Amino acid sequence: MKILKEYKYDFTEIIHGYNNRSLKINLSDMKIESKQISEEMKQKFVGGKGFGLRYLWDAVTPETKWNSPENEIVISSGPVGGITQYPGSGKSIVVTLTPLNDTPMDSNVGGHFGPLLKFSGWDALELQGKADKEVIVYIDGNEGIIKIMESNIETIDSHILSEELTEMFAKDETDKRNYSIVSTGSAARYSNVAMLNFTFYDVKRKKVRLKQAGRGGIGRVFNDKGIKALVIKYEGVKSDLNNPANISKINRAGIRFHKEMNRYDDEQNGMRKIGTANIVEVMNDYDLLPTHNFKFGSHKDIAKIESKVFIEKYITQNIYDGCWHGCSMSCAKAADDFKIKTGPYAGHKVIVDGPEYENAAALGSNIGVFCPETILELNFYCDTYGIDTISFGTMVAFAMECYENKVFTKEDTGLDLSFGNIDSALELIHQIADGRGFGKIVGMGxxxxxxxxxxxxxxxxxxxxxxxxxxxxxxxxxxxxxxxLAQQGGYGLTNKGPQHDEAWLIFMDMVNNQIPTFEDKAEALHYFPMFRTWFGLVGLCKLPWNDVTPHSNKYSKEPAKMPEHVQNYVDIYNGVTGKNVKIDDMIEESERVYNFQRIFNIRMGYGKRTNDKIPYRSMGPVTIEEYLSREDRYDKQLKEIVGYNLTNKSTEEKMAVLREYRESQYEKLTDAVYKRRGWSKDGVPTIEKLKELGMDLPELVDIVSRHL
Amino acid sequence: MFYLNNREEEFQEKLTVTKLIELKKYTYKKKIVKINDEFINPDEYSTTFIEDGDDVKILHLLAGG
Structure with missing residues (x-):
């Protein structure tokens, strides 16, 4: 491939998790530069998502759109990222302005790219501008060379492209483990929900594996910038590359966790057998599994797609599936030699990375599909085409409900989009990837x-x-x-939109009844989003925090917080960075970035109370059939809580009163949460709050002053 | 009457913890059971009866991915 630009750099020692510099590549003028990271930057933004948001803020203006040249894609791990002693330490966070609404989006992803970027000398990578011709950006972290190359590769889809690039760059089979590729797929040319695949090389299978930065259309931005792929090489990963301040602290926490995983996983979640898909049937049992566009929470055919079906028939067992070194949770499960039936890869035997819980629900129950092989085939095509599985499922479910309500007909779209129509679901995914037919509309979100x-x-x-x-x-x-109600807030009162990575409070609220008052819910909607934000600042995965439970947990006053695991995180964070923080300090670190992101949204015209409203489907029954499916529950609530006399009332009348009640509850919750977070009634962080956090930066005060 | 997670439930004769978990379809494995603040071990679920007026807590330990 023709080299368009080459840049050589010297190595610096990683000190306590930081290189203290980041890499910026502008694809418009091919400028490559090294930027120093100040102590203040680390103190206020920590790393990962914090660095991504700060760099993006500096790069854009309130007028910038997702496809403006100045928009950036920023990839950063975090100070703890890349350790091998504790599970889930290979995460990166990707930040950009999303094509969905031109506001900051963040998406976390496993695979090896983030840690290898750090070990190659860079705490973050900023990609700005647009290339005239499609390019591959290559970083050789051993030689200290960056090359921007004109791509001569025709392959688009990730599962082949990443194999080809790994084969092309690695000098032999042994060398392949030192590479990670970032790419998207066919759908990125047309779809607002296109995502990025990050690879790791599976040494035992001798195959490239894909992990996804799924949410928010980052793949579309990547394609728009003319990037075919990012390729990174770093040989020599070992446990002390972060040069941690106190490695024994990290080692001890890791050993504690590995023992726990070994002892309890089989009797608890079975993450090593099926990963997060272990909860498919659990969600069904608790009426929480989205079915037919979130109308219902369970389905009679659940047995066809429950986790044991995937374990027994499809997902390879007794093989290590960590997406970063040392992860004993090992939940990146895969179906090997799965035969594809439709589309351009019909007849191919492929590896399918998944299904995770979200995939099974999105590609299964929510669109009325209760066929494991269809779920796997959709999962495969989502990945290789570069489509977010969650958005795909929720989008198709919406289109199906519209079809069943005769918003449009088969004559309009050429497709019978009844719930459960497998042929149409598969046809849609191919149409989205090709930007044709009704799929082109659906793929826009x-x-x-x-x-x-x-x-x-x-x-x-x-x-x-x-x-x-x-x-x-x-x-x-x-x-x-x-x-x-708490989870309605967990979805609605978020920075980037309704993704569960900020808060998942359904069991605490609906089942355990641990947070009955508005104040209780508001406290949970403060603590958990802040605690969970912290993972994305330092380069960690959240799953090891709560997908196995230590024995001590039942004696805790606050078992939902998993205090023993929180202490592990305090230990490894202090162990790497040399800090002496406690959990309250970590929450405050998150608060700084969280409020920064909130104000960033406001700056882009999208971060106030009106934007925190959620569709009524997420709060209560929109249709008569939904009401009737839970009539006892709704009638009881109206009678006992609302004090409504049900005698001689029609379903429509009851629905109207219930709606008024539930919408008012959400508004009261919003008031309580804003108050707890130190925001105005309109959802704007107050200057007092910014001062308290040490975030009264002139550019932030300027924005909030205009909205308070 | 007894309380389950601070909500009133109708008392039933010979209701064991195992039976209550079945009735409620509490199938998730990671949970803690307490009756009147005393932990009940899983191997005691089938032999522990819920009495009239008991304060039963069945806390599910799942906080999402």
Whole structure:
């Protein structure tokens, strides 16, 4: 490949998790530069998502759109990222302005790229500008060379492209483990929900594996910048490359966790057998599994897609599946030699990375599909085409409900989009990837579809708002929040939109009843989003925090917080960085970045109370059939809590009163959460709060002053 | 009457913890059971009866991915 630009750099020693410099590549003018990272930057933004947001803020203006040249994609791990002693330490966070609504999006991803970037000498990578011709950016972390090369590769889809690039760059089989590739797929040319695949080389299978930065259309930005792929090489990964301040602290925490995993995983979640998909049947049992566009929470055919079906028939067992070195949780499960039936890879035997829980729910129950092989095939195509599985499922579910309500017909779209129509679901995914037919419309996301259906099919705007499961442009992830007010807040009162990575409070709220008052819920909607934000600042995965439970946990006053594991995180963070923080300090670190992101949203025109509203489908029954499916529950609530006399009342009358009640509850929750977070009634961080956090930076004060 | 997670439940004769878990379809494995603040071990679920007026807590330990 023709080299368009070459840049050589010297190595610096990583000190306590930081190189103290980042790499910026502008693809418009091919400028490559090294930027120093100041102590203040580390103190206020820590790393990972914090660095990504800070760099993105500096790069864009309030007028910048997702496809403006100045928009950036920033990839950063974090100070703890890359340790091998504790599970889940290979995460990166990717930040960009999303095509869904031109506000900051963050998406976390496993695979090896983030840690290898750090070991190659860089705490973050900024990609700005647009290349005239499609390029591959290559970073050789051993030689200290960066090359921007003109791509001569025709392959688009990730599962082949990443294999080809690994084969092309690695000098032999042994060398392949030293590479990680970032790419997207065919859908990135057309779809607003296109994602990025990050690879790791699976030494035992001798195959390239894919992990996804799934949410928010980052793959579309990547494609728009003319990037075919990022390729990184670093040979020589070992446990002390972060040069930690106190390695024995990290070692001890790791040993504690590995023992726990070994002892309890089989009797608890079975992460090593099936990963997060262990909860498919659990969500069904608790009426939480999104079914038919979140109308229902369970289905009679659940046995066809429960976890044991995948364990017994499809997912390879007794093989290590960690997506970074040393992860004893080993949940990156895969189906080997799965035969594809449709599309361009029909007849191919492929490896399918998944299904994770979200995939099974999105590609299964939510679109009415209870066929494991269809779920796996959709999972495969989502990955290789570069489509976010969650958005795909929620988008198709929305389109199916519109079809069943005759918003459009088969004559309009060429497809029978009844719930459970497998052929149509598969046809749609191929159409999205090719940017053709009705798939081109669906692939733009629910926010786009709502407008399109109103303008082109005379759809009822109120019905579109009620059943279109998106907020801030992002499609809901796959949990039913309808009967948990706290989780409605966990989805709605977020920075990037309804993704469960900020808060998952359904069991605490709906089942355990541990947070009954608005103040209790607000406290949970402060602590958990802040605690969970911290993982994305330092380069860690959240799953080891709560997908296995230590014996001591039952004696804790606050078992939902998993205090023993929180202490592990305090230990490894202090062990790497040499800090002497406690959990409250970590929460405050997150608060700084969280408030920064909130104000960034406001700066881009999208971060206030009106943007925190959620579709009524996420709060209560939109349709009569939904009400009747839970009539006892709803009648009881109206009678006992609302004090409504049900005598001689029609279902429609009861639904109207219930809606008024539930919407008022969400507003009261919003008030309580804003107050707890130190925000105004309109959701704007106050200057007092910024001062308290040491975040009264002139550029932030300037923004909030105009909105308070 | 007894309380389950601070919600009133109708008392039933010979209701064991195992039976209550079945009735409620509490199938998730990671949970803690306490009756009147005393831990009940899983191997005691089938022999522990819920009495009228008991304060039963069945706390599920899942906080999402």
């Amino acid at each position: 629910i926010k786009f579809m709502k407008k399109y259906f109103i303008e082109n099919f005379d759809a009822d705007p109120k019905f579109m708002f009620d059943i279109g499961m998106e907020q801030k442009g992002l499609e809901f992830s796959e949990y039913m929040p309808k009967e948990s």
